[in-house]
Amino acid sequence: MSRILEVENLRVDIPLESGTLHAVRDISFHVDKGETLCIVGESGCGKSLTSLALMGLLPTKAIRTANRLSLGGRDLKTLNETQMADIRGSRMAMIFQEPMTSLNPAYTIGNQLAEAMLRHRKVNPNEARERAIYLLEKVGITAAASRLGQYPHQLSGGLRQRVMIAMALMCGPDMILADEPTTALDVTIQAQILHLLANLQKEFEMGLVLITHDLGIVARVAHRVAVMYAGQIVEEGTVEDIFRRPMHPYTQGLLRCIPIPGKTARGAHLGSIPGMVPSLIGDLKGCAFANRCPHAFSDCNTTDVALRDASGGQRYRCLLSQEAATQNAREAATA
Amino acid sequence: MSAQTPILETKDLRCVFTVRQGLFKAKKPLAAVNGVSLQVRKGEILGLVGESGCGKSTLAKILLGLQDPTAGALLIDGKPSSSFSRIDIARRVQPIFQDPFSSLNPRKTIGDIISLPLRVHKLARRDEIRPKVLDIMDLCGLSKRFYESYPNQLSGGQRQRVAIARALIMRPELVICDEPTSALDVSVQSQILNLLTDLQKELNLTYILISHNLAVVEHMATHVAVMYLGRLVEQAPTDELFRNPRHPYTRALLDSVLTPEPGMGVPDSQLGAAFPNPIDPPRGCTFHPRCPKAMDICKQAAPTPIVSGAGADYDMVECHLYGPQEARAA
Numbered sequence: 072m073s074r075i076l077e078v079e080n081l082r083v084d085i086p087l088e089s090g091t092l093h094a095v096r097d098i099s100f101h102v103d104k105g106e107t108l109c110i111v112g113e114s115g116c117g118k119s120l121t122s123l124a125l126m127g128l129l130p131t132k133a134i135r136t137a138n139r140l141s142l143g144g145r146d147l148k149t150l151n152e153t154q155m156a157d158i159r160g161s162r163m164a165m166i167f168q169e170p171m172t173s174l175n176p177a178y179t180i181g182n183q184l185a186e187a188m189l190r191h192r193k194v195n196p197n198e199a200r201e202r203a204i205y206l207l208e209k210v211g212i213t214a215a216a217s218r219l220g221q222y223p224h225q226l227s228g229g230l231r232q233r234v235m236i237a238m239a240l241m242c243g244p245d246m247i248l249a250d251e252p253t254t255a256l257d258v259t260i261q262a263q264i265l266h267l268l269a270n271l272q273k274e275f276e277m278g279l280v281l282i283t284h285d286l287g288i289v290a291r292v293a294h295r296v297a298v299m300y301a302g303q304i305v306e307e308g309t310v311e312d313i314f315r316r317p318m319h320p321y322t323q324g325l326l327r328c329i330p331i332p333g334k335t336a337r338g339a340h341l342g343s344i345p346g347m348v349p350s351l352i353g354d355l356k357g358c359a360f361a362n363r364c365p366h367a368f369s370d371c372n373t374t375d376v377a378l379r380d381a382s383g384g385q386r387y388r389c390l391l392s393q394e395a396a397t398q399n400a401r402e403a404a405t406a
Numbered sequence: 407m408s409a410q411t412p413i414l415e416t417k418d419l420r421c422v423f424t425v426r427q428g429l430f431k432a433k434k435p436l437a438a439v440n441g442v443s444l445q446v447r448k449g450e451i452l453g454l455v456g457e458s459g460c461g462k463s464t465l466a467k468i469l470l471g472l473q474d475p476t477a478g479a480l481l482i483d484g485k486p487s488s489s490f491s492r493i494d495i496a497r498r499v500q501p502i503f504q505d506p507f508s509s510l511n512p513r514k515t516i517g518d519i520i521s522l523p524l525r526v527h528k529l530a531r532r533d534e535i536r537p538k539v540l541d542i543m544d545l546c547g548l549s550k551r552f553y554e555s556y557p558n559q560l561s562g563g564q565r566q567r568v569a570i571a572r573a574l575i576m577r578p579e580l581v582i583c584d585e586p587t588s589a590l591d592v593s594v595q596s597q598i599l600n601l602l603t604d605l606q607k608e609l610n611l612t613y614i615l616i617s618h619n620l621a622v623v624e625h626m627a628t629h630v631a632v633m634y635l636g637r638l639v640e641q642a643p644t645d646e647l648f649r650n651p652r653h654p655y656t657r658a659l660l661d662s663v664l665t666p667e668p669g670m671g672v673p674d675s676q677l678g679a680a681f682p683n684p685i686d687p688p689r690g691c692t693f694h695p696r697c698p699k700a701m702d703i704c705k706q707a708a709p710t711p712i713v714s715g716a717g718a719d720y721d722m723v724e725c726h727l728y729g730p731q732e733a734r735a736a
């Protein structure tokens with residue numbers, strides 16, 4: 072397996088009047104060809120900023136630093152805006168939750184789909200058009216040819232979302248970053264789109280980073296999972312390990328929050344994680360999860376917590392020993 | 407009102423929009439709600455599920471009196487909705503919408519936002535407002551200190567609690583929740599679902615819960631209605647529907663649910679990609695171009711609803727696979 076994306080010590084800082092907001096705090100991860108990494112975590116924990124940082128699309132005031140950001144061996148840190156725009160158009164594409172952020176209301180679907188390809192690949196307009204139709208059909212849009220002349224506002228939200236997915240695939244990128252790509256869609260379309268992404272990914276050996284709150288999606292499509300909390304990765308491992316043996320108390324809490332068909336009694340209380348995320352302005356002392364953690368002890372408030380290795384390449388950021396964490400995981404699973 | 411009278415009932419409700427497909431094209435009718443009959447009884451939680459664009463939100467808006475139906479009847483406590491004033495309807499039926507970010511006015515304090523319905527409908531004296539609001543905030547798990555806060559100072563979950571408090575301040579009987587948790591992460595979702603459960607018990611509420619998340623619907627709902635292209639295609643008590651889905655679309659929906667079981671992959675719903683155009687719906691059964699079980703008759707004639715059971719046991723399916731005989735025998 073070969074690495075397609077490598078990220079080391081990525082930080083995103085946003086200077087605000089009240090201080091610097093450290094939105095992404097030294098995160099490191101990698102994605103191999105044909106691999107899907109899912110990123111999950113509390114709202115506001117820095118998932119979207121992480122993907123925007125990779126794409127070079129951060130808000131202007133945000134400051135990105137990293138020891139390493141490489142795509143297919145190419146160092147993204149040294150690229151200028153024009154070179155980065157070229158990468159975005161062809162090698163690494165992003166799918167946003169809100170399709171109108173990437174569709175231009177003034178141009179037809181057909182023009183927008185073709186444009187990316189004409190700019191970055193040696194094709195003629197006819198070939199670009201054919202590929203657009205092919206991909207629109209693949210994402211489940213009927214009468215694709217007749218849609219090419221339509222404008223984004225003439226399509227429903229679900230259709231726009233599918234157009235955007237087709238657009239991301241136009242140039243056959245090496246890497247796709249998808250931020251909640253199916254949240255607004257119903258489950259049958261969601262399943263079809265995820266199916267499609269998985270197939271295309273296998274076929275073209277694309278790397279995929281998929282950001283989602285939906286643990287069902289994570290379980291079914293991820294190869295590996297990174298769990299983020301307050302700007303840090305607090306746990307990382309294979310999808311089996313994360314679901315069967317979650318080591319971090321936050322991950323264990325997350326898995327208790329969702330109703331499991333056939334297991335959770337109707338109307339019974341679901342698990343919850345009381346309390347709130349700490350402010351991301353300024354430095355964090357101790358474990359970021361300590362104020363909400365059911366297993367916290369006094370050291371958790373004072374000692375900085377590093378990622379530690381568990382077996383099988385799983386890593387977790389917690390002071391609890393592997394034995395204690397495994398014990399908690401077991402109890403969480405039977406609760 | 408007898409115990410049997412549904413608190414809300416619709417009969418063959420329709421809502422037709424006229425839309426223009428291209429700049430110079432003629433206007434065409436789009437039946438967003440195309441003959442919906444349903445009943446909601448006190449204390450029930452009716453889960454409403456279906457494809458995006460099938461008309462769920464439009465139906466919700468009609469039930470809230472925010473959208474006039476083109477045809478059909480809406481009965482509240484057995485009486486036509488036209489015999490109620492706007493205030494009367496607002497007192498009985500209140501909404502909680504999906505997006506806690508855009509549905510709260512950023513320039514108003516939380517106290518103002520929650521008390522708005524009281525002030526609009528002049529239902530409380532000035533000096534009563536604050537205690538009423540604090541009361542409902544407490545019930546919804548919002549600390550008093552947020553009274554003077556603005557929405558941007560609250561987290562997503564807290565904002566959704568504000569939306570719930572605003573709906574409940576009118577002490578409605580029926581709350582229509584349109585995707586109440588889909589903008590929230592799972593830890594906040596579980597808090598909000600727990601809150602809705604507690605409030606229902608405490609205030610004897612009735613809910614209509616619109617959601618794409620079938621695990622949430624299965625967890626919360628007592629009854630489920632499945633909608634496809636403007637029509638209800640199946641209705642049944644929750645256990646029944648999940649144990650024995652009958653309509654092929656319901657089956658496809660349930661088959662598409664991604665339970666959190668790693669290694670199971672993404673199921674292939676076998677629905678095909680022939681998504682219908684609501685302006686030019688397929689003839690016969692509107693689901694036939696995607697239906698794995700479609701027969702010849704499905705292309706020609708629209709199926710009619712097959713009903714069995716009554717009251718809380720009411721169930722219905724609209725599909726040629728289920729002739730009247732079979733449904734009665736079952």
Ligand SMILES: Nc1ncnc2c1ncn2[C@@H]1O[C@H](COP(=O)(O)OP(=O)(O)OP(=O)(O)O)[C@@H](O)[C@H]1O
Pocket residue numbers: 085092094112113114115116117118119120121130351591
């Ligand atoms: N332009 C900005 N200015 C100031 N703060 C910002 C800006 N964009 C994001 N933030 C803050 O940075 C943090 C991380 O934001 P981000 O959008 O990455 O969260 P997320 O994990 O994607 O959350 P969600 O699950 O809700 O989408 C949040 O606390 C957010 O409020």
Ligand SMILES: Nc1ncnc2c1ncn2[C@@H]1O[C@H](COP(=O)(O)OP(=O)(O)OP(=O)(O)O)[C@@H](O)[C@H]1O
Pocket residue numbers: 227228255423424425436437438456457458459460461462463464465684
């Ligand atoms: N004001 C309107 N004018 C014209 N068409 C409309 C209007 N409101 C809704 N529609 C159309 O009516 C249909 C039903 O829309 P509705 O919003 O009720 O769907 P929904 O089931 O709530 O979808 P989702 O799950 O995506 O929220 C869609 O085809 C939509 O485009």
Ligand code: SF4
Pocket residue numbers: 319320321358359360361362364365366367368371376388389390391
């Ligand atoms: S370090 Fe402490 S507070 Fe943090 S997750 Fe582990 S036990 Fe909980």
Ligand SMILES: [Mg+2]
Pocket residue numbers: 118119120250
């Ligand atoms: Mg985000």
Ligand SMILES: [Mg+2]
Pocket residue numbers: 462463464584
């Ligand atoms: Mg809707």
